[in-house]
Amino acid sequence: MQRVIASICLILLNYLSAAAQPVRVAVAANAQFVLHKIKEDFSKRTGLSVEIVSGSSGKLSTQIKNGAPYDIFLSADMEFAENVYQSGFALNKPRIYAMGSLIICSATGADLKNWKKIIISPGTGKVAIGNPKLAPYGKAAEQALQYYGVYKSISPRLVFGESISQVNTYVLKKVVKLGFSTESLVYELPENSGMTWQRIDPSSYRPIEQGAVLLKHAKKSNYANSKRFYDYLFSVQAKAIFKQFGYGIQ
Numbered sequence: 051m052q053r054v055i056a057s058i059c060l061i062l063l064n065y066l067s068a069a070a071q072p073v074r075v076a077v078a079a080n081a082q083f084v085l086h087k088i089k090e091d092f093s094k095r096t097g098l099s100v101e102i103v104s105g106s107s108g109k110l111s112t113q114i115k116n117g118a119p120y121d122i123f124l125s126a127d128m129e130f131a132e133n134v135y136q137s138g139f140a141l142n143k144p145r146i147y148a149m150g151s152l153i154i155c156s157a158t159g160a161d162l163k164n165w166k167k168i169i170i171s172p173g174t175g176k177v178a179i180g181n182p183k184l185a186p187y188g189k190a191a192e193q194a195l196q197y198y199g200v201y202k203s204i205s206p207r208l209v210f211g212e213s214i215s216q217v218n219t220y221v222l223k224k225v226v227k228l229g230f231s232t233e234s235l236v237y238e239l240p241e242n243s244g245m246t247w248q249r250i251d252p253s254s255y256r257p258i259e260q261g262a263v264l265l266k267h268a269k270k271s272n273y274a275n276s277k278r279f280y281d282y283l284f285s286v287q288a289k290a291i292f293k294q295f296g297y298g299i300q
Contacts, residue, residue, distance in 0.1 A: 071272045072099040073279045074119060076110045078126035079213035080150060080187055080232040081260065084295040085124065088288050095287075098275050106213035107131075108184030114139050114265065121268040121276040124260065124283075126150065126214070127186035131261035140263035147283050149298030150258030151233035152190045155247035157222050162248040169228060170200050174207075178220040178229035181210045188214070190255040191230035197254035221245075233296035260297075 077085050082104035089100040103110075103120065107130040114120055114134055123140070124147065125131040131144035154165050168174055179195075180188025188210065195201035209225075211217035214232055221229035222245075230250070239245055262283055268276035282288055289299045 071275075072101040073121050073268075073272055073276045074101045074103065075122045075124065075279070076103050076105070076114065076118070076120040077124040078107045078110070078186070078260070079104050079215040080126050080234060081124055081148065081297075082215070083238045084234055084292060084297070087295070088283070088291050091287060091291065092279060092282050096278065098278065100279060104213075104215065106181070106184040107186055108181075109212070119267055119271070120265055121272060122262065122280055123265055124262045125186070126258065126260050127189075128259045128261040129186070131263050134265070135263055138266075140265055141269070142264050144261030144263050145284070146259045146300050147262045147288075148260045148292045149300065150187065150190075150260055151252070151296055151298065152187060152194060152230060152250040152255060152258065153233045153236065153247045154228060154230055154250060155221055155235065155245055156228050157224050157243070157245055158227050159244055160227065160246055162228075162246055165228070165248055166198055166200060170203050172207075174227050176207050176209045176220075176226040177204055178209045178211055178217045178226040180214050180217050180230075181212055185211070185213055185217075186258060186260075187230065187232055188217075190258055191250075193255040194230070194250050237295045 085102055107125040111130040111134050114123055115137055123134055128144050134140050135143055154162055169177060179191040182189040182192045211220060217229050217231055218235055220226045236247055264280045293299055
């Protein structure tokens with residue numbers, strides 16, 4: 051009888067220990083702000099805690115393959131998420147949780163309606179984009195610049211951020227006059243930020259399909275809660291929040 055009670059206590063202890071652990075989510079820098087909003091809503095509804103780590107999709111995927119203890123990975127594209135899955139670190143194939151939107155922006159008050167003319171002027175100075183090898187929004191910016199035939203002329207003036215967060219810092223601190231970022235940035239800033247922006251025609255770059263995977267690490271730590279948060283990302287409630295921050299929803 052004592053052994054049975056001891057076994058029950060051990061099972062209960064393990065359950066409570068797992069329940070107390072936060073769900074660890076690795077998220078692409080472009081979505082970190084909206085994910086904090088989603089995390090708040092999820093925690094209010096469930097009482098469960100979520101811990102967010104952000105960075106470039108490329109850097110996070112490398113960390114995952116090197117054993118970083120993340121439960122869920124939200125990439126800024128499908129490619130990095132698919133690579134994590136194909137490398138054997140995810141429990142499921144990537145699923146699109148949001149469609150990204152590329153913008154050009156400035157904190158100098160510049161009128162960007164004719165941004166294609168402004169950007170080729172040497173007087174404009176440095177232009178920031180994400181590193182195309184690490185940041186999908188940087189790759190989209192590169193594609194758009196090539197589409198409009200201005201990439202070659204401005205390439206000596208390009209400044210590459212490791213992630214979209216670094217690009218945003220360059221723009222907001224006026225290290226550069228222009229930068230290519232995510233539309234969600236606009237909804238993160240206060241109304242008096244002085245930010246001007248223009249949406250880039252989606253036909254000028256490949257669709258930014260942002261993919262999520264549930265990682266195998268979750269099986270070792272906090273699977274039930276991780277799966278619950280993963281499923282919540284595709285709920286009506288979460289989709290509404292993504293939409294509020296400029297993301298397209300499938």
